[in-house]
Amino acid sequence: MVQERQAQGKGVYWSLRLWSAAMVSFLLLSACFVLSCVVTYRFVMDKPYTRLSELHTYHSSLSCFSEGTWVSEKVWGCCPSHWKSFGSSCYHISTDKNIWNISEQKCIKMGAHLVVINTEAEQSFIIQQLNTSITYFLGLSDPQGNNKWQWIDNTPCSQNVRFWHLDEPNLPEERCASVVHWGTGWGWNDVFCESKYNSICEMKKTYL
Known part of the structure; x- marks a missing residue:
């Protein structure tokens, strides 16, 4: 027991x-x-708040726009004030002239880079913001002068997205690309990188 x-x-x-x-x-x-x-x-x-904090180091104010909803929450896309909004990017049109390298450095200081054009819609939007009497640097270059154009993010220039003026590019010494308005309208032109032109900066939007 x-x-x-x-x-x-x-x-x-x-x-x-x-x-x-x-x-x-x-x-x-x-x-x-x-x-x-x-x-x-x-x-x-x-x-996103880390990104916003970074942007505030370059820009005193931001503008945010409602961009529909993801799942059940409203989404806001933010760009620095006075920048243009299109798709998932923000664009800044410079008002001063610099050589290509300095133009890129100025974009970097604002948390951006020289513009990379990926679609016809993006090209159309950008040229609507430009002055027809001014030439603008793009983030497109041919570093070796061998007609192997590449964007500032190292992606090659797609055959499907090329807006060169007729017979351009035409000189291996002209290793930077610009967008300029000629008699036939807007198009890309190869130019000397040491020439001084206006430029277009691009950055990705911050979403909240």
């Missing part, structure tokens, strides 16, 4: 230990899950 009670006691004891261990494991897993969710949420939510 005593032995049976001792055996039952041991059984209850081990059952309690197993139950306690299971509960502790469950609580630890729950805590880890909650923590991972918090960290992931903070990482996702902090990204």
